[in-house]
Amino acid sequence: MSTPKAVIHVISHTHWDREWYMPYEAHHAKLIQTMDGLLDIMDNDPEFRSFYLDGQTIVLEDYLQVYPEKREKLIGLVQEGKLSAGPWYILQDEFLTSSESNIRNMQIGHRDAKVYGPVSKLGYFPDSFGNMGQAAQILQQAGITTAVFGRGVKATGFNNSVADATDLESPFSELYWESPDGSRVLGILFANWYNNGMEIPEDPAAARKFWDKAIANASRYASTPHLLLMNGCDHQPAQANLSAALRTARELYPDYEFIHSNYDDYVQAVQASLPERLSTIRGELRGQRTDGWFTLVNTASSRIYIKQLNQENQTMLEKIAEPLAAFAHAQGRPYPHGLLNYAWKTLMQNHPHDSICGCSVDEVYHEMKTRFEKSKGVAAAVIADSLAHLSTQINTSGFAAISTDSVPFVVYGTSGYSQSGVVTVELELGRRYFRPGEHPTETARQALEQTAAEGCLVNHLGEKLDFTSVDLGVRFGYDLPDDKFRQPYFARAVAVTFETGKLPAMGYSAYAWVPSASASASASASTQSASLIAQPNTMENAHLHVTIEGDGSLAVTDKSSGQTYTGLGVYENVGDIGNEYIFKQPNGDTAITTKGVPARISVVEDTPYRATYEVTHTFDIPEQADERLQQEIETMVSFLDRQAQRSSKLVPITIVTRVSLNRSEQGVRVRAVFDNPAKDHRLRVLFPSDITAASHYADSIFEVAERATVPTAEWVNPSNCQHQSAFVDVHEAGRGLTIANKGLNEYEVMRDGRGTIAVTILRSIGELGDWGVFLTPEAQCLGQNAAEWMILPHCGGDTRYAAYQQAYGFQVPLQVSQTDLHEGSLPAEQSLLPWNGNGSGLALSSLKVNEDRGDIIARWYNMSGEPAELNLISGTSSSLYESTVLEDEGVAIQVSDGSATLPVSGHKIISIGFSAK
Structure with missing residues (x-):
């Protein structure tokens, strides 16, 4: 049998980092030049068949921002197959953006691409700093069966070089990539990076030298006769003489077929020629079978403030604004698709890997902070409008029986889990509106004199609650009615802090402030609880006993398991002579810690529902690296070869840590604030679990990923940091420790x-x-x-899933909306999405309204590998159907007596549509 003729598929592209080593507008100007040049080539060279626009529609959007008149031209090129559109909106970092951000990226990319023509159905991950384990399942649900990627398995080095390693995870650049649920796609690795066909020479002598090397390298890993040559690189303009260069290649190598190809044709040819057996790689692709230096995981800790802003922004959109807007929509308010789409796009413009990873020049982050503020501002407006609408539908008339002066308000919990929390609501009493020409000072005086700050707090059952209040005095405010001019007013403000009690999952409960002069005996007396401070430097509730040691570390006893965890919260400081991509501790550097260093400890809050201690650490650290580091940076000495040390000059750093225990919670809340005085260093907080386990678990994209604690034999990097989203967990039988966070995406389980x-x-x-x-x-x-985290001990086994749900809830703040006394169609307390899981591993991911059909779409995923059941109460007027990550309408779900039960296999992502048809 003759050997098939090798086919060289040359795919022209540019990898478009929207911002990186230059700020956005500098890259933007370069994009305009690049696109102008590409369109000129396509107009004048009929042999130039196609160009791949990096899998992201924002490239088209950014071009049309300058040349809107060229929209029809771009549409024509996409429809002819000469330009690609989608499947993503941007090329995100998968691990530093939330599960739902990854989905919105796919949804918006598809929706925008359809305007131009066919959507590119290719899972494109050319330069992601590691790839999420559930990618295959997400792609399959989006109708995508092939993924191409550049990192995560052995073959490609950080500097775009081919590794000379044996024992590769796959002997071929083609492999099967499988998610934990069993979903599988064909994976194609850029084994020679995505620039292995850039700048192809037209001159025969240079061309022969180029092709001899390029063909040998591509053949080295290819499992089929179809060899991939990527004609382009980062911000690379289209090669104007490519057609001539390919004609030279055909003359020099008549035994090969050279095609100016595209991904559709290339993938189809590869799939038709695959060998019977390919390697299968399961789950995350994070470069664990390498020396560990170039996984780029330390981008998770570069510019942590950016990660914190991103976590806050994502949470506002997907966990608060969308669910509340969906509930308001169910109560007759139009869903703000346009506003939310704009907010998501603005947020996602911060999600490209060189942006959210913190590995760009400083100017990039000035604009990113502005984008975060813009997106958060829209989210806040959607939240406020949705809360106002919902609260008018909730029956608060029952509070009138206590007092007609009652000031009702509603607390909403949208994390998806039943939770209790301590909230502070600023209530406005006795609003006094004033018109132009009236004297505002007199209005302010009346608002103050005709109200009183004293009162009591009751829940919807009329039971008095423990609270603390602060009189904020008179303040200015205004209404913006739908049917008239703005309405300014003054009102007395009172800040009331209290514990909500257990709120319904994805629901709300009503409360009321009752002014003391009008409170009646119909309000039940409160049962004043004892302090949570039992003795000096200790806190205790029904679940936990917390002792603050002399050095500020915590000893936490979990009453359910009887296990005690000691030394929690010690701070560790070391030098860092690496860069925004990679942490590198100086040779011989010894960690400085607060272990054994006396701390100042004081009580700052002592109420029946919460106790808080303030712990102050002050210790000395080196001011910066020595002068050698700057020399090594400026002469591009590799971080691996740097000899810089930390300076001998010391500066004090003060960390003020507030440790809080709420009456009903099963975790300890911690917030640290510090003024960083030093350069070239890393600060971590340590939580010894006293658990020896081969693996641990971290919240990742639609999964709680199990990861090896001890790296592979190839790993030589002393550091083994990893990505996390909401939490990391270590457990064994009878004992477990989960550490939740807000925007702290890097952790390490130490081998200590x-x-x-x-x-x-x-x-x-x-x-x-x-x-x-x-x-x-x-x-x-x-x-x-500043930094926030929560310590959640548990009993190991399946009890960990309750801790995981609390960790998710920790990231989602409760929402409060003041209203008035009125009748309403909704009861004073209710779950707006009643659900539960048989089998404790289900997590609620999102709740929103579909733009095309107006149906509510809810999404869950199984954190466990074991089967579970999802129980839904849908209401008798609704029909249910299974959907996908693209929110397609799928198979109808049987509803009996207003409820439905669905099996959810291990690690499955399940989306359910609620239709009012």
């Missing part, structure tokens, strides 16, 4: 004999790294910084 979880709260570095000298003084993160 105590199973210590280390969470990074600051990394200070002074250069971008990678291919040039780009100084980034603002990445030192000097000045004010």
Whole structure:
């Protein structure tokens, strides 16, 4: 049998980092030039068949921002197959953006691409810093069966070089990539990187030298006769003489077929020629079978403030604004599709890997902070409008029986789980409106004199609750009615803090402030609880006993298991002579910790529902690296070869930590604030679990990923940091420790004999790294910084899933809306999405309204590998159907007596549509 003739598929493309070593508008101007040049080539060279626009529709959007008159031309090129559109809106970092952000990216990319023509059905991950384990399942649900990627398995190095390693995870660039649920796609690795066909020479002598190397490298890993040559690289303009260069190649190598190809044709040819057996790689692709230096995981701790802003923004949109808007929509309010789409797009413009990863020049982050504020501003407006509409539908008339002066308000919990929390609501009493020409000072005086700050607090059952209040005095406010001019007013404000009690999952409960002069005996007397402070430096509730040791560390006893965890919350500081991509501790550097260092400890809150201690640490750390580091940076000495040490000059750093225990919670809340005075260092907080386990678990994209604690034999990097989203967990039979966070995406489970979880709260570095000298003084993160986490002990086994749900809830703040006394169609307390899971591993991911059909779409995923059941109460007027990540209408679900039960296999992502048809 003759050997099939090898086919060289040359695919022209550019990898478009929207911002990176230059700020956005500098890249934007370069994009306009690149697109102008590409369109000119396509107009004048009929042999130039196609160009791949990096899998992201924002490239088209950004071009049309300058040349809107060229929209029809672009539409024509996409419909002819000469330009690609989609499947993503942007090329995101998968691990530093939330599960739902990854889905919205796919949804918006598809929706925008359809305007131009066919959607590129290729799972495109050219330069993601590691790939999510559930990618295959997400792609399959979106109708995509092939993925191409550049990182995560052995073959490609950080500097775009081919590795000379044996024992590869796959002997071929083609492999099967499988998600934990069993979903599978064909995976194609850029084994020679995505620039292995850039700048193809037209000159015969140069061309022969180029092709001899390129063909040999591509053949080395290919499992089929179809070899992939990627004609382009980062911000690479289209090669104007490519057609001539390919004609030269055909003359020099008559035994090969050279095609100016596209991904559709290339993938189809590969699929038709695959060998019977290919390797299968399951789950996350994070480069664990390498020396560990170039996984780029430390981008998770570069510019942590950016990650914190992103976590807050994502949470506002997907966990608060969308669910509340969906509930308001069910009560007759139009769903704000346009506003939410704009907010998501603005947020996702911060999600490209060089942006959210913190590995760009300083100017990039000035604009990113503005985008976050814009997106959050829209989310806040949607939340406020939805709350106002919902609260008018809730029957608060029952509070009139206590007092006709009652001031009702509603607390909403949208995390998806039943939860109790401590909230502070600022209530306005006795509004006095004033018109133009009236004297505002007199109005303010009346508002103050005709109200009183004293009162009591009751729940919807009329039971008095423990609270604390602060009289905020008179303040200005205004209404913006739908049918008239703005209405300014003054009102007395009272800040009331209390514990809500258990709120319904994805629901609300009504409360009322009753002014003392009008309170009646119909309100039940409260049962005043004892303080949570039993003795000095201790706190205790029904679940936990917490002792603050002399050095500020915590000893936490879990009453359910009887297990005690000691030494929690010690701070660790080391030097860092790496860059925005990679942490590198100086040779011989020894960690500085607060272990054994006396701390100042004081009580700052002592109420029946919450106790808080303030712990102050002050200790000395080196001011920066020595002068050698700057020399090594400026002469591009590889971080691996750097000999810089930490400076001998010391500066004090003060960390003020507030440790809180709420009466009903099963975790300890912690917030640290510090003014960073030093450069070139890393600050972590340590949580010894005293658990020896081969693996641990971290919240990732639609999964709780199991990861090996001890790296593979190839791993030589002393650091083994990893990504997390909401939490990391270590457990064994009868004992477990979950550490939740808000925007702290880097952790390490240390091999120190105590199973210590280390969470990074600051990394200070002074250069971008990678291919040039780009100084980034603002990445030192000097000045004010803050971090929040929650300590959640549990009993191991399946009890960990309850801790995981609390960790998810920790990220989602309760929402409060003041209203008035009125009748309403909704009861004073209700779950707006009643659900539960038989089998404790289900997590609610999102609740929103579909743009095309107006149906409500809810999404869950099984955190466990074991089967579970999802029980839904849908209401008798609704019909249910299974959907996908693209929100397609699928198979109808049988509803009996207003409820439905659905099996959810291990690790499955399940989307359910609620139709009012």
